[in-house]
Amino acid sequence: MRELGSTQPTAVELEILRILWEMEPCPVRDIHARLSEAKGTNYSTTVKMLSVMLNKGLVTRNEKATPHLYRAAITRHKAAKKFLGELVEKVYDGSVMSLVLQALSSGKVSKDEIDEVRKLLDEMEGKQ
């Protein structure tokens, strides 16, 4: 088994992680039910993907007690942070602000959400 985090989850792997974040711990059966809904792939494929992900350290399970129940090895929060960092690095040349400005200007954002961001900005300024 490789080091956790040595590789980024691929597209399908991310889909599986998202399912786990929502329903873990979770038997293959349930993961497959959700996955095949969107992709129509075979049950064997889901099993294999989980075995690959287990090998990569992307998911875990209790080998002794419940080897059929899978969990995500990283939290949604951590994964998000990692993806975000990579995006900033690779596309925005390390500028978090460029990303934030583009995200804000391109998205539909409610007044409440705008206020929430203001509050966060105030807090950040206070700490400086």
Added chain:
Amino acid sequence: MRELGSTQPTAVELEILRILWEMEPCPVRDIHARLSEAKGTNYSTTVKMLSVMLNKGLVTRNEKATPHLYRAAITRHKAAKKFLGELVEKVYDGSVMSLVLQALSSGKVSKDEIDEVRKLLDEMEGKQ
């Protein structure tokens, strides 16, 4: 040649696009100089990648006049927007705000930049 944008650029493709965004139009030679600096790959590899990308519609060139000069087929801005949209969709479940909040709270951001975001927020509110 496939439709532009039918596929996301892969890792190496993105590296090449970044080089082009900085120096286009650009002969293979120069692209390779930059690419091999970071990766140490063969000249043939760079040529092939460009031919693949040309085929995918990720880069362009003037076939008649200057077939040796390559350009990116999408602007940095558009590519960024696409990546961002995908990240929001896949990892933040479509919530732009979740992403913005996480980006702000995880990055080093200067006071000027904070003010810049405030200004943008004000503008957005004005339009609603």
Added chain:
DNA sequence: TTGCGGTAGCGAAGCCTTTCGCTATACTCG
């Protein structure tokens, strides 16, 4: 116990990305 439906796993095939060896073309300088 035996047969059966539901579950898990392995190895190999298929596809896409990335790499490079070999060939072809163009360019320069004696």
Added chain:
DNA sequence: CGAGTATAGCGAAAGGCTTCGCTACCGCAA
């Protein structure tokens, strides 16, 4: 021109991700 160097291109190999067929296992009912 003609040899040698720089540049471009193609096809095939290598490697990784995704898919599935076939096999193995487990628990339950006849």
